[in-house]
Structures are given as structure tokens and as C-alpha cells.
Amino acid sequence: MAKKSRTKARDLKVGAAPLAEGEVGPRQPCPCGSGKRYKACHGAPGGAATAYVGRPFEGLPSECDIVALRELVPAATAPLTLKDGDRTVVLCSLLPMAAPAMVRDSGEVWLGLQVQHSFGDPSRDLGAVLTAALEQAERGESGIVGLTTDPGPGPRLQDLVTGDSLDLTVHEGFEYWVADVEDQAGMEAALEQANASVHPTAKLTSVPAAYWTNVGTKEHLRWVMPEPEDQLLDALSRLHAAGKDVLVPDSRLVGMFRAHGLLAPVWDLPVGTGPEALEEPAAAFAADLAEALADTSDLTTEQRSARSGLANRQVTIR
Structure with a gap:
């Protein structure tokens, strides 16, 4: 048996329940950012004084x-x-x-x-x-x-x-x-260096927690959403299959980040789009998303295919 197969066999023990979406496996990197495997960090008995919290900011304003x-x-x-x-x-x-x-x-x-x-x-x-x-x-x-x-x-x-x-x-x-420092002598170089790392960013006003950014070669919209992952993926899949996830011409939903228990879908945008052009389409998308979230029917074959593609394009940050 190949090494890869042996590893898989060890991890998928008989009778073990499959991991839920977003759940951390024992051999995966610990989401706390320590660089250790989960089983050797926050997944170890007594391995960390504070238990790992998957959605740490839940209940905070915004x-x-x-x-x-x-x-x-x-x-x-x-x-x-x-x-x-x-x-x-x-x-x-x-x-x-x-x-x-x-x-x-x-x-x-x-x-x-x-x-x-x-x-x-x-x-x-x-x-x-x-x-x-x-x-x-x-x-x-x-x-x-x-x-x-x-x-x-x-x-x-x-x-x-x-x-x-x-x-x-x-x-x-x-x-x-x-801004509140009267004598700024000697701070110019440090401030200039810090500002050099900043990509232009703007918060949309028509919907919550959606941020446009220009990284030079591309523009993106990154939108942090509060809905549970499974429910949100189903809704996004319905919209993708219906062609309703295109915000502006030549834009594309390319994937999503997973951070602190929430998903943040990411759109690639044509250079020159800017944040203002996204306000009305984002509001319309939010209305379509709310309708899709309320749909509890089984996904069609096309929608399941779209869901699989979206699930494979997730990047976990934290």
C-alpha cells in the first residue's frame, strides 16, 4: 500500500464520523496559527490553556x-x-x-x-x-x-x-x-513605508461588510457574510447555476475565504470598476441571496456541481 493510502487509512478509521465543513481534522494545521497540527496544539488534551474558538467574534457589534x-x-x-x-x-x-x-x-x-x-x-x-x-x-x-x-x-x-x-x-x-501627535519629526519614513503596503480599499454602503480593493493588476470585492457555511454555500450555488452571481460585466465569483467561522466570497472585477459601480449590483445580489437562502428545496444536479466547485475554491485564513 502506498504511503498516501496508509496515511488516509489511518485518518479514516472505521466508524469515524466524517468531518463537518469547516471542522479541523487532527492532522491539519491548527487554526490558531501556531504552525502545529491541531492534535498537537488546541486539539491535544491540556495542550492549550484556552480552548480554540471557531467563531470568536460572534455577538460583537458588526x-x-x-x-x-x-x-x-x-x-x-x-x-x-x-x-x-x-x-x-x-x-x-x-x-x-x-x-x-x-x-x-x-x-x-x-x-x-x-x-x-x-x-x-x-x-x-x-x-x-x-x-x-x-x-x-x-x-x-x-x-x-x-x-x-x-x-x-x-x-x-x-x-x-x-x-x-x-x-x-x-x-x-x-x-x-x-493624527493626534504634534511633533511628527522622524516619523515620515516609517509612515511612508507602512503606506506603501496599502492597497486602495473602500467599504460599500449599500450592503454590510463588503469591501472593494484594487491590487494593481486586478480589482476585487470581498464580502464577509454571517450565514452558516452549509446554508450559504447552497444559496450561492443556486445563484451561480442561475447566472445571478455576476455583479458587473466580466466579473466572476472566484472563490471564498474562510475566517473566524465566517465565509467571505470573493469576486474578480475588471480593472477600472471602482466601488461606486458595485453599489446597486451588490444590493440586488443581496436581495437574490436572501431569496436563495430561504429556499430549502433539494439542489439540482447543476446546483450540486456548482456547490462542489465553490467548496473546492475555499481558502481558510484563520
Whole structure:
């Protein structure tokens, strides 16, 4: 028996239930980002102090936008409302030096999303960092707040903030890093280097959590959706088979990202499309998608074929 077959036989033991879509197998990379296999990391008994959470941002205001800011959007900010206290807290896609949090000289707390702690529950990590930053601010101390060890049990971000939605601002670059700094001498080079990595990005206004971006040779629409994976794949398959997933001429639904328990379909767009041209088609697609989501009939042969193609074009980020 070939080595590949032996490996497959070990993994598919008699009587073992097949993996559900989105579930992590024991020999697959751990979604926490540690680089280890799941069975040697968060899948090991006692292997991690904090259990791995597949959908860590569920229940937060604008969950889909938070996932987009963490994984897809280079420069964006949104104020957070604390359940207790009135200190200004700003959620940022990325902070200088990829800091987990900063207490500014003004006493504001800035919380960074694009930090990979690999402790299993990003919301718990954010809660620990935010708690430490608030304590530091109360002491009147400014500067960076980090997280170097597994925080263990404690409040998650959902326990600390409130609200129904985020008032999100997408920035052209990272000038917001220094907007409240009077003396910016010596910061120009670092800011220029950071801005060089930013692709133009815009948030659509007609639908939630959909982001256009221009990467130079192509334009894309990346749309984070909250529906359960199986249900969403069925609905997208129905629309694809009916030819209703073309947003603008020559655009194409090319696949999707899976991140933090949510799917983000991705469209390739012709260069020169821009975000404005997507507003009306995206709204129409959202209406068609809602109708397809409500359809519980069995998929046709053509729709099942479309579903298989979409499922094979998924890339798991986290």
C-alpha cells in the first residue's frame, strides 16, 4: 500500500464520523496559527490553556466587519463603547509595530486587531489586552500594551463592549497613527513605508461588510457574510447555476475565504470598476441571496456541481 493510502487509512478509521465543513481534522494545521497540527496544539488534551474558538467574534457589534478588519482591510478604525466606563477606545485594523494596544498621551486606548497571539480565542486575547490597557490608562501611563503569554480565563471582548454596530472608517493609509501627535519629526519614513503596503480599499454602503480593493493588476470585492457555511454555500450555488452571481460585466465569483467561522466570497472585477459601480449590483445580489437562502428545496444536479466547485475554491485564513 502506498504511503498516501496508509496515511488516509489511518485518518479514516472505521466508524469515524466524517468531518463537518469547516471542522479541523487532527492532522491539519491548527487554526490558531501556531504552525502545529491541531492534535498537537488546541486539539491535544491540556495542550492549550484556552480552548480554540471557531467563531470568536460572534455577538460583537458588526461581527462581519471585525473579521474583515482583522484579515482583509489594511487601514480602518472604529470607536468602541465600553459597558463600564466612558474612556475613549478605538478599534484599529493595525497599530504601529503591530502592537496589540496603545495608551495614547491623550488617555485614549487604541486596540489592534491584526495581531496573531495563537492562544485559541482571539476575542479572549483582545479582552485581556483591552483590560490591561484600561488599567494602564487609569494609572496615567501611556505606551504600548502587549500580551506575551496565554491569558487564561477572563473577560472576552464581548464582555467589555456594547452596541449594535460599528461606525467604521476606512482610511487611505496609516496617517491616523500620528493624527493626534504634534511633533511628527522622524516619523515620515516609517509612515511612508507602512503606506506603501496599502492597497486602495473602500467599504460599500449599500450592503454590510463588503469591501472593494484594487491590487494593481486586478480589482476585487470581498464580502464577509454571517450565514452558516452549509446554508450559504447552497444559496450561492443556486445563484451561480442561475447566472445571478455576476455583479458587473466580466466579473466572476472566484472563490471564498474562510475566517473566524465566517465565509467571505470573493469576486474578480475588471480593472477600472471602482466601488461606486458595485453599489446597486451588490444590493440586488443581496436581495437574490436572501431569496436563495430561504429556499430549502433539494439542489439540482447543476446546483450540486456548482456547490462542489465553490467548496473546492475555499481558502481558510484563520
